[in-house]
Amino acid sequence: xxxxxxxxxxxxxxxxxxxxxxxxxxxxxxxxxxxxxxxxxxxxxxxxxxxxxxxxxxxxxxxxxxxxxxxxxxxxxxxxxxxxxxxxxxxxxxxxxxxxxxxxxxxxxxxxxxxxxxxxxxxxxxxxxxxxxxxxxxxxxxxxxxxxxxxxxxxxxxxxxxxxxxxxxxxxxxxxxxxxxxxxxxxxxxxxxxxxxxxxxxxxxxxxxxxxxxxxxxxxxxxxxxxxxxxxxxxxxxxxxxxxxxxx
Numbered sequence: 001x002x003x004x005x006x007x008x009x010x011x012x013x014x015x016x017x018x019x020x021x022x023x024x025x026x027x028x029x030x031x032x033x034x035x036x037x038x039x040x041x042x043x044x045x046x047x048x049x050x051x052x053x054x055x056x057x058x059x060x061x062x063x064x065x066x067x068x069x070x071x072x073x074x075x076x077x078x079x080x081x082x083x084x085x086x087x088x089x090x091x092x093x094x095x096x097x098x099x100x101x102x103x104x105x106x107x108x109x110x111x112x113x114x115x116x117x118x119x120x121x122x123x124x125x126x127x128x129x130x131x132x133x134x135x136x137x138x139x140x141x142x143x144x145x146x147x148x149x150x151x152x153x154x155x156x157x158x159x160x161x162x163x164x165x166x167x168x169x170x171x172x173x174x175x176x177x178x179x180x181x182x183x184x185x186x187x188x189x190x191x192x193x194x195x196x197x198x199x200x201x202x203x204x205x206x207x208x209x210x211x212x213x214x215x216x217x218x219x220x221x222x223x224x225x226x227x228x229x230x231x232x233x234x235x236x237x238x239x240x241x242x243x244x245x246x247x248x
Contacts, residue, residue, distance in 0.1 A: 009076065009127060009128065012076060012077065012080050012128050012129055013129060027057065027059055027063060027064065027066075027067055028067070029067055029068070029077060030081070031057060032053060032057070032064065032067055032068055032074070032077065033074075033077040033078050033080075033081040034081065035053050035056045035057050036048050036053045036074055036077070036078045037078050037081060037082055037114070038056070039052055039053065039056065040078065040114070040116040041113075041114060041116070044115075044116050044119070045075075045116045045119050045120070048071075048074070048075075048078075049071070050064050050065065050068070050071060050074065053074070072123075075120055075121075076128060079117065079120060079128060079130075079131070080128040080129060080130045080131070082110065082113075082114050082117070083110065083117075083128070083130035083131060083134065084130055084133075085106075085130065085133045085134055085137055086106050088102065088106065089102065089103060089106060089137045090137070093141065096141050096142050096144075096145050096236075096240075097233055097236075097237065099141035100138065100141050100142075100155075100159060100233060100236075101229070101233070103134075103137060103138050103141060103159075104159060104163055104225070104229055107134070107160070107163045108163060108167065108225060111163065111164070111167035112167065112170070115167070115171040117167075118164060118167050118168035118171050119168070119171070126160075134160075135156060135160075138156040138159070138160070139152050139153070139156055142155060142156070145240050145243075146240055146243045146244045147239070147240060147243055148243075151239065151243065155236050155239075158232060159229070159232060162225070162228060162229065162232060163225060163229075166225040166228065167225075185210065186205070186210040186211050189201070189205050189210055190205050193205050
């Protein structure tokens with residue numbers, strides 16, 4: 001293990017290289033992270049503090065500090081604890097595109113299950129054990145595409161940033177991203193989009209561009225990442241073709 005790792009990361013990598021069994025009683029990093037995640041899932045990051053985590057576990061705040069030195073360390077522990085790579089990503093997949101789509105679906109499910117993740121402060125590129133595991137799986141999907149390792153890394157960064165940004169927008173919109181609210185927005189646009197002032201917008205409204213297609217089930221009427229991801233993957237497909245053509 002690298003002894004120069006920043007505070008918090010040393011704890012995570014230490015656990016990976018020298019895992020210790022969870023004690024039957026008392027404090028442990030696993031229990032501390034679990035309690036903090038429960039608080040964040042229920043009330044967002046603002047609900048998480050060292051004092052509240054200690055109280056939830058029935059210990060003093062000073063007891064907590066013997067295991068976790070700061071709130072930043074706690075946030076890293078929380079992120080890594082919920083970011084375990086699902087087993088399905090290690091299963092076979094026919095082609096890079098279905099593989100990346102599967103990877104994104106798993107990311108989306110994680111980000112929607114723990115919406116506080118999108119509001120964590122960004123202090124640098126992914127460096128926790130589980131974050132690197134996600135990156136590894138995405139890079140593996142692109143093996144055999146003819147892309148250079150630099151191209152692969154660029155594709156993974158692009159897709160990961162898109163998923164994170166879209167999940168954050170969805171979380172910030174909250175109820176405004178529901179099917180009911182989007183339908184109401186479409187109706188409102190119909191009353192505001194004057195044909196003389198906004199001719200292009202009027203044409204889009206009249207064509208139903210802001211409505212859900214007829215017959216869309218209620219559970220599918222929500223803000224989604226699918227359209228944008230498809231366009232990104234179209235671009236990746238074009239990049240792969242250009243690299244293969246250039247190699248001939």
